[in-house]
Amino acid sequence: MEANADSTSPHHHPARAMRASDRDRDAVARILQAAAGEGRITLEELEERLDRTYSARTYAELEPITADLPGGRVAPPSAGITPRRGAEAAQADTPLVIRAKAGTIARRGNWYVPRRVEVSNPYGQIRLDFRHATLLGDVIEIDLHAPWGQAKIILPEEATAQTEIDTSWLGSLDSEVPQVPAPPAPHFRISGNVKGGSVKVRYRRRVDDWTAWADWG
Structure with missing residues (x-):
């Protein structure tokens, strides 16, 4: 006992x-x-x-x-969210800034993600895979600047994403992820500018959408 x-x-x-x-x-x-x-x-x-x-x-x-019933249990948040202490706390508060022009930006695997990520790549490709990332916050802000480019964002299963992106001048936004936060799942706030470009926000699912991942540098 x-x-x-x-x-x-x-x-x-x-x-x-x-x-x-x-x-x-x-x-x-x-x-x-x-x-x-x-x-x-x-x-x-x-x-x-x-x-x-x-x-x-x-x-x-x-x-x-x-505990003695079928149907699972309500689990505390653990997937992708790490307690913040010391150096990690400072890292969580420091924005991650990634910039390029007309090239390719790719992040995948186990990478550290602070509470704010700023990505800029006009005329280029942006590929962000958060499925195995270590998220240093339960709400992640992504500021995306990709006019006349393409961005694809893969989120962890059950994560949610609120999108407020300027897609004027022939831009497009394609999100298949719920917008309403659902704690304890991670929540993403994606904003920015993709005039003349395109953004896709998804869970990993259709092979034909993501076959090029292995080739991205």
């Missing part, structure tokens, strides 16, 4: 001590309601667990409520 109590302690892992959101509590409530509908828990248990759900403050307090 002592080992079990230890495993649910909010101090067992730093991320589990994070505050849960209303969205997290609602997700747990849906799991409980589905379980009651399938006869896995009684109505009395449902009521008791819902009380615990809406009084829970951290992920560690939410986890045991659905």
Whole structure:
């Protein structure tokens, strides 16, 4: 019993001590309601667990409520988001500035991403893959300057992106990513200017859209 109590302690892992959101509590409530509908828990248990759900403050307090039920659990943010301390905190606050002209800018793999990224490449190609990046914030601002060029941005699964880009003078924006933030998933705010150019924002999916990744320098 002592080992079990230890495993649910909010101090067992730093991320589990994070505050849960209303969205997290609602997700747990849906799991409980589905379980009651399938006869896995009684109505009395449902009521008791819902009380615990809406009084829970951290992920560690939410986890045991659905630990014996199918349907998964509400997990603390971990994919791509790293706690910020010391040098990393300074790095998170320092914008990453990447500039070129008429060439190719590419970032992929495990690279550090501060809270603000400024990318400029008129008449060129911009390729940013955030799937395996270490994000130093849960909200990432991207300022994109690519007039008469092309930009493709791949986001981690379940990330969201708000786009406010000037696409006048024959420019285009093609985003298939939800705009409304959905914590604890990372959220991106993408702004800038691609007059006469194009921007695509996606999750990794269609091979025909991304076959050139291996060739980008």
